[in-house]
Amino acid sequence: MVSKSVSILQESAYSADAVSRAAARIREELGAPATFALAFFTPDYLPHLEEFSDIIRVDGHVSELAGCTGSGIISDNIEHENGSGFSLLAIHSPGTTAEFHDIDASIAETADSTGFWKKNIPASESWLLLTDPFDLPPEDFLAGWSHAFPGTPVVGGLASGGESEETVAVFHNGRILTGGIAMGLRGNLKLIPAISQGCRPIGEPLPVTKAEDNIIFSLGSRPAYQALESAFQSLTESERSSAQGNLFAGLAGTEYIDEFRSGDFLIRNIIGADPNSGAVVIAGIPRLGQTLQYQLRDRASADADLRRSLHRALPSPADRIVASALFCCKGRGQDLFGNTNHDAVVVGDVLGHPHLAGFFCNGEFGPIGGKNCVHSYTAACAIFTEASS
Numbered sequence: 001m002v003s004k005s006v007s008i009l010q011e012s013a014y015s016a017d018a019v020s021r022a023a024a025r026i027r028e029e030l031g032a033p034a035t036f037a038l039a040f041f042t043p044d045y046l047p048h049l050e051e052f053s054d055i056i057r058v059d060g061h062v063s064e065l066a067g068c069t070g071s072g073i074i075s076d077n078i079e080h081e082n083g084s085g086f087s088l089l090a091i092h093s094p095g096t097t098a099e100f101h102d103i104d105a106s107i108a109e110t111a112d113s114t115g116f117w118k119k120n121i122p123a124s125e126s127w128l129l130l131t132d133p134f135d136l137p138p139e140d141f142l143a144g145w146s147h148a149f150p151g152t153p154v155v156g157g158l159a160s161g162g163e164s165e166e167t168v169a170v171f172h173n174g175r176i177l178t179g180g181i182a183m184g185l186r187g188n189l190k191l192i193p194a195i196s197q198g199c200r201p202i203g204e205p206l207p208v209t210k211a212e213d214n215i216i217f218s219l220g221s222r223p224a225y226q227a228l229e230s231a232f233q234s235l236t237e238s239e240r241s242s243a244q245g246n247l248f249a250g251l252a253g254t255e256y257i258d259e260f261r262s263g264d265f266l267i268r269n270i271i272g273a274d275p276n277s278g279a280v281v282i283a284g285i286p287r288l289g290q291t292l293q294y295q296l297r298d299r300a301s302a303d304a305d306l307r308r309s310l311h312r313a314l315p316s317p318a319d320r321i322v323a324s325a326l327f328c329c330k331g332r333g334q335d336l337f338g339n340t341n342h343d344a345v346v347v348g349d350v351l352g353h354p355h356l357a358g359f360f361c362n363g364e365f366g367p368i369g370g371k372n373c374v375h376s377y378t379a380a381c382a383i384f385t386e387a388s389s
Helices: 016-030 043-059 105-114 116-120 138-148 224-233 237-241 299-313 333-337 342-351
Strands: 004-010 036-041 065-069 073-075 078-080 086-092 096-104 126-131 154-158 170-172 175-177 179-187 190-196 199-201 206-212 215-219 247-252 265-274 279-282 291-297 319-329 355-361 364-368 371-375 379-387
Touching: 004 016, 004 073, 004 319, 004 355, 016 043, 016 086, 036 043, 036 073, 036 355, 043 065, 043 086, 065 126, 073 086, 073 342, 078 342, 086 319, 086 355, 096 105, 096 175, 105 116, 105 138, 105 179, 116 138, 126 138, 126 190, 138 154, 138 371, 154 190, 154 319, 154 355, 154 379, 170 179, 175 179, 190 299, 190 364, 199 247, 199 265, 199 299, 215 224, 224 247, 224 265, 224 279, 224 291, 265 291, 265 371, 291 299, 299 333, 299 342, 299 379, 319 342, 319 364, 333 342, 342 355, 342 379, 364 379
Parallel strands: 036 065, 126 154, 319 355
Antiparallel strands: 004 086, 036 086, 065 170, 073 078, 073 355, 096 179, 126 179, 154 364, 170 175, 190 379, 199 291, 206 215, 206 291, 215 279, 247 265, 247 291, 265 279, 319 379, 364 371
16 A cells, blocks of 8 residues: 655744645645654644644544654745744654654653663664654764664654744654653665765875874874864865864764765764864764765755665665655754755655655754764754555
């Protein structure tokens, strides 16, 4: 049996009538109860969460509805970065089990050390993860979750919306969660991750030879600062003029690569650099011997990397794309590309315009080199596929 999907965008302040129309579309276009639905909306919708959820679930025949707030929302080819609204994606997939697991922040603190996740949550073929950045330390949580479910890809994002806890939330069936939610998929519907960090390597790939926590003193036989300066000098004059704030450190996901390229690195911010000591401070902890290569982020690199990542993730001709979910960093969008809708349009063009929903995040989840990671400035796409009938 063939899966169906529907995506809906509303660009306005909360209206019960608009939500009712969305629910009617879900019911009519799917023609059967939804296996699950994802909803992303701007913070001004939070006071109406219970009514919003009740309408979608009852009138739309949706038993499982999860989502979060976003500073901007995404639907099909549109990125709605300013103003109010919501984005919905609902999927009916026969033969698919979608299990939702509420993540309590107080349990998450000790869950990995006690084996709680592995004991209490059944394994899945893939995970879609949404978390509240005010409740869960994302790096620690993801490390514990991935340890419990090794080799299982995680795609998703950290909720955004405002600067205070009151304007950011993750929800499930009308309830705000103090932590996050993980959706596990098994059966007919598959999730393929496509992760684009939007950078290209510059300078030389060099091993970390001296470091303390997140302070790197030397790369190969050179001070880390000297290697950074050399990488900067390798840029063209026009690239140098726009490089401020767009230089990053790339930590290789694996050493078993003959030639490092975009997508082979975990991108981390450069927090500081000292020409006197030769040290570079990054927002990550490198290991001795790990390859590091500096990276440049710009419009052209981000566009090329997104297209490359999506093409790599395309399913075989024996499979069809049912829908997709897109989790974009708040630093992308108009701020990066200078125009609206870039990532959403590229995803649609490469994937063949499946129904899509998403939001602008405080951070993104996705695998790099087979390891689940927390990202920034990234576009993380979950591509839902099934075998062609």
